[in-house]
Amino acid sequence: MSVPFAHASEAEMSRILDFYAVRWEYEPHTFPILWNLDGDVVESFSPDFYLPDLELYLEMTTLRQKLVRKKNRKLRRLRELYPDLNVKLFYARDFRALMLKYGKLALFDGLSGSSGQVASPYEPPAAADLADALPLADVLALAEAPVVAVEPVGDRPTTRRRRGAAASTATKGPSIR
């Protein structure tokens, strides 16, 4: 099953999370943040990732300042309405730092901003590859376990799609941190 990421940096983040066996779901929940006088939702927020084992939402931003300001505003509103949600905004500079750490800084320009908007759908590796790659029995169990439905505090989110950790082969990177 391929995941249609909106941005290449999201696809790269999914690979990083897979690598470290952190389960993730892509835009699984949508949170209403603004209603009109009739009670209809006029604005909502769907964080990019939900990491169920960490109970953490992760929202990634681009280099475009206008979009960053808009996301900051929506995030403030989200935190006001859903104070128990654990949401982390991952700025472009955070992503750049990750790429720097993994010796992939050259990729940053290609994955950020408008040039990163066209992302190839991420094709998770076959489950059979996991058996060889995983040294952790509990990680394997996590990958094969059914995903438990998550109900964020404060409202009923809209479930869109979800998946668990998966990957194929390991590579040796430049450093470990």
Place this chain on the structure above:
Amino acid sequence: MSHRTDLHGDVAEILLDEAEISAKVRELGARISVDYAGRQLTLVSVLKGSLPFMADLMRAIEIPVRIDLMEVSSYGGTATESSGLVRILKDLSASIADEDVLIVEDIIDTGLTLNYLIRYLRGKAPATLRICTLLDKPARRLVEIPVDYTGFTIPDQFVVGYGLDYGELYRNLRYVGVLRPEVYSEVAGG
């Protein structure tokens, strides 16, 4: 990585000098010696970045300790291909079952590697499992992990030295410093 010839010249700023690091390591060693007095402690270090810290810390501890080393693969995927899963490249050489274990880390930033290691080591049934890190960079944290011993909390800068590398270089600096930005761009540019 492009060929680098000026080890110290590539450093823009010294964040922690040799004396500061040495004093902090002695302080951590003293605390650990008190906390683990009368117990069987095993220090587990993660190659390669933690080597200098491990070497100094174990000598600052005044109780008998065992040491062991691990190495795990690091993420190195590209934009177009899957990079797989983290692998244990070097596992522990002895059992830690029912032992008091202290993970010795050079730096914690995202917490992804450490989160993986903790899960892995818990599977080996140690009596206790705690964490000691020389450097903590909380601004980058994705996985919240309780750290028992922290040397320095540092700002959100990419640092090298005292074991920490960029492209496998600069580990042999005796201090922790910040690289000149042009070093990154030269490397990134090929």
